[in-house]
Amino acid sequence: MNFPSKLIENAVSEMAKLPGIGKKTALRLVLHLLKKDEEHTVSLAEAITNMRLHVQYCRHCHNIADTDTCAICASSSRDKSIICVVEDTRDVLAIENTAQYKGLYHVLGGIISPIEGVGPSDLNIESLVKRIPESEVKEIILALSPTMEGDTTAFYLTKKFKPYNIRISTIARGIPVGGELEYADEITLGRSIVRRTAYEL
Amino acid sequence: MNFPSKLIENAVSEMAKLPGIGKKTALRLVLHLLKKDEEHTVSLAEAITNMRLHVQYCRHCHNIADTDTCAICASSSRDKSIICVVEDTRDVLAIENTAQYKGLYHVLGGIISPIEGVGPSDLNIESLVKRIPESEVKEIILALSPTMEGDTTAFYLTKKFKPYNIRISTIARGIPVGGELEYADEITLGRSIVRRTAYEL
Structure with missing residues (x-):
């Protein structure tokens, strides 16, 4: 595309670096900003810059926070005997x-993936293992994606936890609520039968 | 959603104001920025702010420009006897x-739409009519969308052009190149027969 203005071209090419946003969408967004008041663009630019420069990570669980201890770790109403291990902040939000979980979290910041060159040392694993003797943790829930990488990470973690006398659990795999049996894949359906649970009224 | 950080929340809500970007996508974009280097975010913020604060509109055709006359209006190689009237900058780019048109443009900045409260006075129509006696224009091409609003705008414009002795044309409507006859709507197919053109080898 031949842009009529260098300023537009720069803005479009910066926007198009965002994931899932191509040149055409970027141009649409830029022309949208151009139609709206200047303050609109300025406050967007300030919000993302402030966020990027000032956001912190909780020194306990590595979740995103405004201070060095996140609201969840600082809260007195959370159950400090359970840590739920997740891949990133989005999982914490999810x-x-x-509203079913009242324990603490630990954000790994990724999962072990040899293909993408992510090894255990790139993740917040060392600090997780350190948390166990230092705190009152009794159970660790592994809430990782049911993929090759997720399973590898779970396996690596369970080996690291072995020296400590704690319960290790993983989130239940099965048919999603509202999901129809005939559309479920074989592995999920198979597991949901093998790991059947007591019927609750 | 309960965000772990006010900074993230602000950035997400600003991002989510962009058209076609919901809260979930906005969060994904913000977390992406957080994973990348700080310069990435800073240059995005600077690019959109610079664009918004410094972009200009050509005083002849109202297209986006870096100076007060756009590259097309300033070019000596363009045919100054034809003006193509379009809704916005994206149409100029398209x-x-x-590479089939070598004349000038005129960007209306919208189309007449009573439903959205856009009247003729909100568009760059006065300046278009003024261009006719002031220049060497011999033909005006109306390149507007084939919608109710586009037709209304075209009708309004042709009435405005009546006092001047110029040719008024509109872009051809018909079956798109590569389009299959059986899938074309009746109106398009009907028009394409009524307005058939001489067969060219």
Whole structure:
């Protein structure tokens, strides 16, 4: 595309670096900003810059925070005997939205993936293992994706936890609520039968 | 969603104001920025702010420009006897990409739409009518969308052009190149027969 203005071209090419945003979408977004008031663009630019430069990570669980201890780790109403291990902040948000979990978290910052060159030392694993003797943890829940990488990471972690006398659990795999049996894949359906649970009224 | 950080929350809500970007996508984009280097975010923020604060509009055709006359209006190689009237800058880019048009443009900045409260006075129509006696224009091409609003705008414009002795044309409507006859809508197919053109080898 031959842009009529260098300023537009720069803005479009910066926007198009975002994941899932191509040149055409970027141009649409830029022309949208151009139609709206200047303050709109300025506050967007300030919000992302402030976020990027000032956001912190909790020194306990590595979740995103405004201070060096996140609200969850600082809260006195959370159950400090359970740590739920997740891949990234989005998983924390997803679990928090269920309102079913009252323990603490630990954000790994990724999963072990030899293909993408992510090894255990690139993740927040050392600090997780350190948390066990230093705290009152009794159970660790592995809430990782049911993929090759997720399973590898889970396997690596369980070996690291072995020296400590703690319960290790993983989130239940099975048919999603509202999901129809005939559309479920064989592995999920198979597991849901093998790991059947007591019927609750 | 309960965000772990006010900074993240602000950035997400600003991002989510962009068209076609919801809260979930905005969060994904923000977390992406957080994973990348700081310079990445800073240059995005600077690019959009610079664009918004410093972009200009050509005083002749109202297209986006870096100076007060756009590159097309300033070019000596363009045919100054034809003006192509379009809704916005994206249409200029689309027509320029075809490399089939060598005349000038006029960007209306919208189309007449009573439903959205856009009247003729909100568009760059006065300046278009003024261009006719002031220049060597012999033909005006109306390249507007074939919608109710586009037709209304075209009708309004042709009435405005009546006092002047110029040719008024509109882009051809018909079956798209590569389009299959059986899938074309009746109106398009009907028009393409009524307005058939001489067969060219």
